[in-house]
Amino acid sequence: MLRSVTVTEVGPRDGLQLIAKPVSTEAKIAWIKALHAAGLRDIEVGSFVSPRLVPQMADSAAVVAQALRIEGLKVYALAANLKGAMAAYEAGAHIIVIPLSASDRHSRANVNKGTLEHIAAIGDIIEWLRAQPRPVRIDCVTASAFGCSVAGTVPLGDVVAAAKALALAGADRITLADTVGHAHPALVRDTVRAVQDAVGPLLQKLHLHDTMGLGLANALMGLQEGIREFDACMGGLGGCPFAPGASGNIVTEDLVFMLESMGFATHVDLPALLAARAAIAPHLPAQALRGGVPVAGIPSTYQPASGCMH
Amino acid sequence: MLRSVTVTEVGPRDGLQLIAKPVSTEAKIAWIKALHAAGLRDIEVGSFVSPRLVPQMADSAAVVAQALRIEGLKVYALAANLKGAMAAYEAGAHIIVIPLSASDRHSRANVNKGTLEHIAAIGDIIEWLRAQPRPVRIDCVTASAFGCSVAGTVPLGDVVAAAKALALAGADRITLADTVGHAHPALVRDTVRAVQDAVGPLLQKLHLHDTMGLGLANALMGLQEGIREFDACMGGLGGCPFAPGASGNIVTEDLVFMLESMGFATHVDLPALLAARAAIAPHLPAQALRGGVPVAGIPSTYQPASGCMH
Structure with missing residues (x-):
């Protein structure tokens, strides 16, 4: 069993998209650099969506361009349609993240198209x-894979069908997203198994x-x-503007603490990660920013699987 | 595998003990009644410890006496020494909870005695x-079973030895407590397995x-x-006055949501449980009071294993 885990920090995208007060490109880049300094090599830095709907992401091309200069960083950008994907490609993103809602009603509310x-x-x-000419990795996301604030339950068959369709369409990778946060462990187990059966690795x-x-959990x-691989947001930022009631993502700091304590190497340095909060907190x-480990502090007994990196 | 789980609400004891402003006996009983009305049948209502050290628990005899009148309620009370156990017995508690720290240094700080x-x-x-003459159930708690704010790591051998000693001393049941909240899932797995090997059911x-x-998790x-069986506190109240940095217990409302969603019947009615917050919130x-489900609301798709009780 693989004993390393990739944590993708999605704070600069999913975390900031609902923050009303604009965060400057400079502040975003300073934060991304601090996250990178803590060892994160996978960061979703922005999205190419309507600046009218999500004004906080209007500078994503500039953020991607500057993030590309950070050595060893895999730069993820989200795109919801062809125009956005073209812009993400032109900006130079390494990985383009494309969401599809497994809930037909959520899909219509979100992108004005049904799932099919x-x-x-x-x-x-x-x-x-x-x-x-430039190869990019295409990560497709099956959104509302564990329930939907609009339709309620999303049948497992619909989730499997959506994931399978994304595989057939040529996705390099598939993510299952608990967009509204209604998942529970038994549903995660059943859904992951069913989707693994359908699309494998x-x-x-x-x-x-x-x-x-x-x-x-x-x-x-x-x-x-x-x-x-898990997405997470520093301080548990984040939510979906089209999914009322959805609160933040899982907390990167707590996720790293759990994984490292359990013997899964993330190559993220927890003290440096906590220090990176200072780069974005003044702009929020x-x-x-919430979290367990950031408030309580790292226990003296913490023994990270990645070892001491500094 | 058993598909029912007992949730013991320890809010009136562990939750209130650190609250500086006195909560009246009347308010405690109103809260306990509301918790009982939500289906909770196991409630730790107070502790028989020094009223100088923990003034909030000074009325525990009165709380136990009134809690005993609530039909079908199992009344738990904590006692740290013989004097406290005598008082808990005299008050009429059904279950007497006796903690022992597996960390020798934490034990000395807490009760001025080493573990042995x-x-x-x-x-x-x-x-x-x-x-x-009256039989009582004696639940012994191995505290600091997953780490200690004073000593740091508590060797697994010490935890197993403490649990085994409690078994030999005649405990009816043994609880493992993450007193400072430093546990992680792999440590829980290893510790539970080792203690099960030593003391069985x-x-x-x-x-x-x-x-x-x-x-x-x-x-x-x-x-x-x-x-x-799990202890939990409404709204995640609680902490240990002798374990600096320890924050609250797991949130009863979120635990019930998780268990019921996963098919484990707790016989707790979640809407009634959320309503019970109103009985104690004005006194805190x-x-x-924190929590996920209480803030976000119960999803429309919630299908409790216990079925609809109202």
Whole structure:
């Protein structure tokens, strides 16, 4: 069993997208550099979506361009449609993240297309990206994979069908996202197994929210089912503007503490990660950053699997 | 595998003990009644310890007496020494909870006795209780079973030895407590297995804190290792006055949501449990009650294993 786990920090994208007060490109880059200094090598830095709907992401091309100068950093950018994917490609993103909602009603609310129609559009996006001279990795996300604030339950068959369709459309990797944070460990286990049966090792990652306080329990179950990549947000930032009631992502600091304590190397240095909070905290509303480890401090007994890196 | 789980609400004891402003006996009883109305049948209502050290618990005899009138309620009370156990017995508690720290240094800080000396004292307490006409259940707690704020790491051998000594002293049941909240799932798994090997089914319960945000992940691991009883505090109240840095217990509301969603019947009605917060919230500092489910609300898709009880 693989004893290393990739943590992708999605704070600069999922974490900031709902923050009303604009965060400058400079502040975003300073934060991304601090995250990189803590050992994070996978960071979702922005999204190419309508600046009218998500003004905080309007500078994503500049953020991607500057993030590309950070040595060894894999630069992820989200794109919701072909125009966005073209812009993400032009900006130079290494990995383009494309979401598809497994909930037809959530899909219509989010991108004004039903799930099936959206899969066809994603097929066109992938075809366009594959035709470009620079190779990019295409990570497709099955959103609302564990429930939907609009439709409620999302049948497991719909989640499997969406993941399978993304595989057939040519995704390099598939992520299952608990967009509204209604997942529980048994549902994570059942869904991961069913999607693994359908798409095999293409299923690589879970994107979990902590809405009900179950985020790390769900991550633990994913880990037990063989998942070795997780999205997370520093301080548990984040949410979905189109999923009312959804609160933040799982807390990167606490996730790293759990994984490292359990013997899974993330190559993230926890003290440096806590220090990186200072790079973004002044730009956020008070109390926006939460977390267990950041508040309580790292116990003296902490023995990270990655060893001491500094 | 047993598909029901007992959740013991320890808020009136562990939750309130650190609250500086006195909560009246009347308010405590109103809260206990509301918790009972939500289906909780196991409630730790107070402790018989020095009223100088823990003034909030000074009315525990009155609380126990009134709690005994609530039909079907199992009334738990904590006692740290013989004098306290005598008072708990005289008050009429059904279950007397006796803690022992597996960390010698924590034990000295807490009760001015090393672990070994304290085991001898607990033997005397159990002997006294067994000699009384009314039978009581004696739940012994191995505290600092997953680390200690004073000593740091607590060797697994010390935890096993403490649990074994409690078994030999005549405990009816043994609980492992993460007093400072430094546990992680792999440590929970290893410790539960080692203690099960030593004392078998006497190990019944985990008492977990959420200091690092890992509380429910630790509970999930316990569940997977066969544990079917958990302590929890409404709103994640609680902490240990002698363990600096320790934050609250796992959140009862979120634990019930997780267990019921996973198919484990707790016989706790979640809407009624959320309503019970109103009975205690006015008596607590602002923001004292936290939790995922209480803030986000119960998802429309919630399907409790216990079924609808109202």
